[in-house]
Structure formats: structure tokens, C-alpha cells
Amino acid sequence: MKTLHPSTLALAALTIAMALFCLSFIxxxxxxxxxxxxxxxxxxxxxGLGLADLALFNEARYTRHPAQADLHSAFQDHPLAFDxxxxxxxxxxxxxxxxxxxxxxxxxx
Amino acid sequence: MNSxxxxxxxxxxxxxxxxxxxxxxxLGLLTVYAALVFVLASVMLFTHALRQEAAAVLAGxxxxxxxxxxAGRHDLIPPDYLDSIGRIRGVQQKQxxxxxxxxxxxxxxxxxxxxxxxTVSDGxxxxxxxxxxxxELTAGSAVSFRSYSGQLFTFKIAAVLxxxxxxxxxxxxxLSEHDFRAFFAYPAGHYTxxxxxxxxxxxxRTVAAKLASALSxxxxxxxxxxxRSYASLFDWREGIVLTVLSGTLFAFAILAWDKAAGLxxxxxxxxxxxxxxxxxxxxxxxxxxxxxxxxxxxxFLIGYxxxxxxxxxxxxxxxxxxxxxxxxxxxRFSLTPVIDGVSVLTLFFFTVIPYTAAVLVPIWRxxxxxxxxxxxx
Numbered sequence: 001m002k003t004l005h006p007s008t009l010a011l012a013a014l015t016i017a018m019a020l021f022c023l024s025f026i027x028x029x030x031x032x033x034x035x036x037x038x039x040x041x042x043x044x045x046x047x048g049l050g051l052a053d054l055a056l057f058n059e060a061r062y063t064r065h066p067a068q069a070d071l072h073s074a075f076q077d078h079p080l081a082f083d084x085x086x087x088x089x090x091x092x093x094x095x096x097x098x099x100x101x102x103x104x105x106x107x108x109x
Numbered sequence: 110m111n112s113x114x115x116x117x118x119x120x121x122x123x124x125x126x127x128x129x130x131x132x133x134x135x136l137g138l139l140t141v142y143a144a145l146v147f148v149l150a151s152v153m154l155f156t157h158a159l160r161q162e163a164a165a166v167l168a169g170x171x172x173x174x175x176x177x178x179x180a181g182r183h184d185l186i187p188p189d190y191l192d193s194i195g196r197i198r199g200v201q202q203k204q205x206x207x208x209x210x211x212x213x214x215x216x217x218x219x220x221x222x223x224x225x226x227x228t229v230s231d232g233x234x235x236x237x238x239x240x241x242x243x244x245e246l247t248a249g250s251a252v253s254f255r256s257y258s259g260q261l262f263t264f265k266i267a268a269v270l271x272x273x274x275x276x277x278x279x280x281x282x283x284l285s286e287h288d289f290r291a292f293f294a295y296p297a298g299h300y301t302x303x304x305x306x307x308x309x310x311x312x313x314r315t316v317a318a319k320l321a322s323a324l325s326x327x328x329x330x331x332x333x334x335x336x337r338s339y340a341s342l343f344d345w346r347e348g349i350v351l352t353v354l355s356g357t358l359f360a361f362a363i364l365a366w367d368k369a370a371g372l373x374x375x376x377x378x379x380x381x382x383x384x385x386x387x388x389x390x391x392x393x394x395x396x397x398x399x400x401x402x403x404x405x406x407x408x409f410l411i412g413y414x415x416x417x418x419x420x421x422x423x424x425x426x427x428x429x430x431x432x433x434x435x436x437x438x439x440x441r442f443s444l445t446p447v448i449d450g451v452s453v454l455t456l457f458f459f460t461v462i463p464y465t466a467a468v469l470v471p472i473w474r475x476x477x478x479x480x481x482x483x484x485x486x
Contacts, residue, residue, distance in 0.1 A: 006129075007121035010403060017410035024417040028446035031421060035445045039165055042274040042442075047169025049225050050206065050304045052335050054163055055237070055279035055440050058219050061210055064280075065221075066342065067335035068174060068183075068302070 117399070120392065124400045127379065138364070139408055145361050146412025146460050147419070148354060153452050154420045155428060156347040161447040163339040166277055167332070171304035172313045174330040175320055183328075188298030190324075197319055199312040205300030207289050211254065211282070216243045218280065218438045222292070225283045232288065233267035239279035239438040241269040256292045264288070272441075279440035350428065365464055372471050380472070384480035393476040394469060401468030405461040412460075413453070421446045 045051070053065040062069035128135045175194075177184050191205055207224040220240060229235055236246060246252055246266050253263045270278045289295060305320075307313045310332075317329035372380075380393055419425060424443055 005118060005122050006125040007118045010121065010125055014403070014406060014410070017407065017414065020414050021410050024414060025448060028417075028421065028448050031446045035443060038273040038443075039162070039445050041271060042166050042277050043169055045270065045274040046166050046277040048227075049223065049278075049281075049283075050171045050204075051277050052167065052170045052174060052330070052332075054166065054276055054339070055221075055239070055281070055438070056276075058221070058280045058438055060219070064210070064219060067338045068176065068330055 117395070120396045121399050121403070124396050124403070127396075128400060128404075131375075135404070139404055139411075141361060141364065142404065142408035142460075142464075143411040143415070145357065146409050146456070147415045148357070148412075149351075149460075150413045150416035150453075150456055151419050151425065151428060152347055152350050152354075153456060154416055154446075154448065155425045155444070156343050157449045157452060158420065158444040158447050160340055160343045162276065162444055163343070164336055165445075167335060167339065170332045170335055172307040172310055172332050173305040173317055173320070175303040175305060175324075176328045176330065177302075177324075178326055178328050183302075185296070186300040186303055191300075191303060193324070194303070194320065195323075197316055199307050199309060199316055200305050201308050202306045204304050206302050206304050207286060207295070208301050209289075209293055213244075213254065216438075218243065220280050220282045220438075222282045222284060222289060224286045224289045229267065229283055229285045229288075231285045232263075232265060233285070234264040235268045235270060235281075235283040236266060237270050237278040237281040237438075238272045238275045239440055240282065241266075243438055254292070256294070258294050262288070262292055275440040276442045280438045366467060372475055377475055380475050381480045384476065390473075390476045394473055397468050397472040398465065401465040402461075405464040409457060409460050413456070420444070 052067050055064070057063035057066070175186075177186050177190065186205060191203060194203060204226075209222050211220045211222050212218075213220055218240075220237075225235070234252070241247065244252065246269070248266050248268050250266050251263055252266060253261055255261050264284070270281060270283075284292070290297065305316065307316050313331050313333070317331055320327055320329045383393055384390075419427065421444065
């Protein structure tokens with residue numbers, strides 16, 4: 001009886017893994033198609049209500065709407081106030097906003 | 110061609126037998142290697158998908174939001190402000206918006222109260238799905254909130270926003286303008302901010318600059334800035350996770366380098382014997398190339414596939430709190446898979462190529478020296 005070479009087994013295993021790797025791209029495309037309605041509904045609601053932020057970090061004013069918060073977000077409650085919430089330490093302050101607007105240096109935010 | 114394939118197969122057979130002799134060590138290395146690829150790929154896939162999700166959801170946000178600043182703080186828009194903006198070329202519509210925050214001591218969470226563009230009848234609320242879940246509210250039930258002035262307001266839930274839109278609406282409370290003004294004791298004619306729609310999005314920056322020069326106490330926020338805010342926010346989070354993981358990365362790099370670059374006495378003896386029985390230097394190098402390539406390719410494929418399943422089929426349970434954020438009213442949502450081919454290719458190059466290359470250098474050195482010297486070393 002002819003025995004299987006270990007290389008045949010190894011190459012078969014790698015081929016299967018490679019096929020699964022390629023399959024992940026197909027699965028991603030199919031999942032994206034099936035979730036397109038959900039995304040469109042969320043985007044539609046956001047556009048309809050004029051929402052500018054995701055409801056991801058709602059424990060504080062400046063983390064609920066980071067795009068619209070004051071710039072010194074971590075010290076908003078009073079001067080020298082430390083950040084109370086965990087999100088603050090995981091969210092960068094906006095450093096680049098308004099960079100191309102004329103009034104950038106004219107008036108501190 | 111056939112003889113070349115046969116030769117490579119024999120080399121791979123020999124390599125596998127050699128790997129099997131140090132089974133525990135090599136399996137351990139493969140597991141750690143795959144786990145590392147898994148973590149890196151998970152962070153990469155998750156952050157990219159979240160960035161794309163934010164961009165898709167917020168694509169319809171107002172082109173320009175105008176806030177008024179007093180002493181560097183966001184302040185209410187006074188009644189004559191909308192008119193004082195006047196006519197700006199390119200602006201299709203300008204609308205005063207009413208929204209604010211309410212802290213609910215019952216579940217210790219902040220809600221976003223907002224007056225929508227459509228009509229909500231007085232005394233009724235349309236609420237977000239996470240809020241409905243937390244307070245166990247359904248359409249038709251009643252809820253009371255104590256306003257900041259101490260007065261108790263009772264509302265009837267008219268509808269709950271669809272669960273599928275939770276990413277944008279988890280904590281929303283939509284109510285009529287009359288109720289909003291009464292609840293927050295909002296001065297008549299005042300607004301929270303102004304949303305402007307611009308016909309040509311390319312002109313938004315010009316419109317913002319005009320607004321900023323016409324109204325020196327105003328702060329225009331552009332949609333492109335909002336989108337960049339979110340992109341940078343998730344980049345930042347990705348960076349934080351990778352920084353935390355960098356210790357592990359270095360530990361693995363040392364382990365892999367040690368394993369790949371430092372030949373054990375047993376391996377040196379093996380090379381010596383192979384050379385003594387007639388193997389050419391090229392054959393020894395090819396054998397080790399196959400060893401490095403197979404281990405690193407297997408680790409990459411196992412790690413990547415596991416990461417894909419973790420992120421898109423199991424909703425990234427391991428990294429969710431760090432990468433998404435956390436709060437009392439946390440939105441439940443599944444990410445739409447968007448895979449960035451360039452990132453996957455980069456991950457492949459940074460995980461597979463260095464290991465395969467690191468294996469070859471010491472082998473080349475050992476294989477080019479005299480077999481007798483190698484065996485005696």
C-alpha cells in the first residue's frame with residue numbers, strides 16, 4: 001500500500017487554510033450585503049435627524065458628541081478638572097480642527 | 110519540472126520529520142506566532158471596519174454646524190442670530206436645532222434630548238433602543254423625568270427607534286419643540302446650534318470661512334472635520350491597543366529571533382551530518398527555507414482566519430470595550446465587514462517575511478562551513 005508523504009498532508013492543510021483565507025473575503029462581501037440594509041437605515045436616520053456623532057461614548061457631554069465638543073474637552077467641567085470618565089483617556093483631543101480656517105490663531109477655542 | 114517538484118517534496122518531507130523531532134517546541138512556537146497574528150489582525154480588521162462604519166453612518170451629517178461661543182464655551186444661539194447670517198452663496202438651508210443632555214439618575218446614564226425635523230406630538234417621546242432596553246420601555250408605556258428645574262414631566266412613549274439604527278440612536282430621546290423648551294426651561298427663540306446644508310460640498314470650507322469672519326463669536330464645524338475626528342479617534346484607539354501589545358510583540362520578536370537565528374547544537378550537528386553525507390549547501394538552505402515558510406505561513410493563515418471569525422462572526426468580544434468605548438447605554442450593533450487588502454498584505458509581509466528570512470541567515474553560515482567543524486562545534 002502506498003503511504004502518504006508528510007509533505008502531501010502539510011500542503012493539503014495549507015491549501016485548506018489558504019482556501020479559508022480566500023473564503024473570508026467572500027464571506028465579508030456576503031455579510032456586507034446582508035448588513036447593508038441595517039447600515040442604510042442607520043445612515044438614513046442620522047441624515048434625517050442631522051446627527052453628527054455616533055452613540056458610542058455617552059457617559060459625558062464631551063465624549064457623546066466629540067465632533068461638537070469644546071476643544072479643552074478633558075477640562076470642561078472646571079479648570080484643572082481631571083477627566084472623570086474612562087473614555088477620555090482613550091479619546092484624543094482634537095488638535096487639527098479648524099486648522100485651515102482663517103480664525104484659527106485669531107481667537108482661542 | 111517533475112524532478113524539481115519531487116526534490117522539493119522530499120525536502121519538505123525531511124523538514125517535517127525534523128520539525129516533528131522537536132514537536133513541543135515547534136508547536137509552542139506556532140501557537141504563540143498564530144496568537145500574535147490573531148491579535149494584530151483582530152485590531153486591524155476591527156478598527157478599519159469601525160472607521161468605515163462611522164464614515165458611512167455620518168455621511169449624511171449636516172455639511173456645516175454653527176455653534177456660538179461665549180468665553181470659549183458652547184452657548185445658545187440668540188433669536189436674531191439666524192437672520193444676521195444673511196444670505197451666503199451656496200447655502201441651501203439654515204435651520205436652528207434644539208438638543209441637549211439629560212442625566213437620568215434611575216440608570217445613571219446621559220440621554221441626548223433632541224427635537225427632530227418631523228413632528229412629534231406634545232407629551233410624546235420617540236426613544237432610542239438602548240434606552241428602551243435599559244428602562245424596559247415599549248411603545249405605549251409612560252415615563253417620567255424630573256427636569257433641571259425640579260418639575261416632574263410625564264411622557265408617553267410613541268415609538269422606539271429601530272434596533273438596527275442603534276449605533277446612531279442608542280440614547281436618543283426625540284420630543285416636540287414645545288416639550289423641549291418647557292422641560293429645559295429653554296428661552297423662547299433660542300437654539301442650541303445651527304445646521305447649514307451647502308449645495309456643493311466643496312464649498313463648505315468657503316462657507317465656514319465666511320461665517321467665521323461674519324460672526325466672530327461663531328465656531329463652524331464641517332462634516333469633513335467630523336469624519337476626520339472619528340477616523341483619528343479610532344486610529345488613536347488602535348494605537349493604544351498596539352502600544353499595550355508592543356511588549357508582547359517585542360517578546361515574540363526576541364523568541365522568534367532566538368529560535369530562528371540561534372541554531373541549537375542539535376541543529377548544527379544535523380547540518381554537519383547532512384553535509385557529510387553529500388547534501389549541498391543549497392539543499393540545506395532550501396530545507397530551512399521550507400521550515401521557516403511553512404511555520405510562518407501556517408501561523409499567518411491560522412491567526413488571520415481566527416481574527417476574521419472573532420471580529421465579524423463573534424462581534425470582537427475580546428477587544429470590544431477598548432476599541433468601541435463603553436457606557437451604561439451601550440449600543441448593540443454588528444459591524445459590516447470591510448477588509449482593507451493593503452493592511453492584510455502589510456500584515457502578511459511583516460509576519461511571514463521576517464521570520465522566513467531570519468531562519469536563513471544562520472543556516473547559510475552553518476551550511477557554508479566545513480562539516481567537520483560544524484559537527485565538532
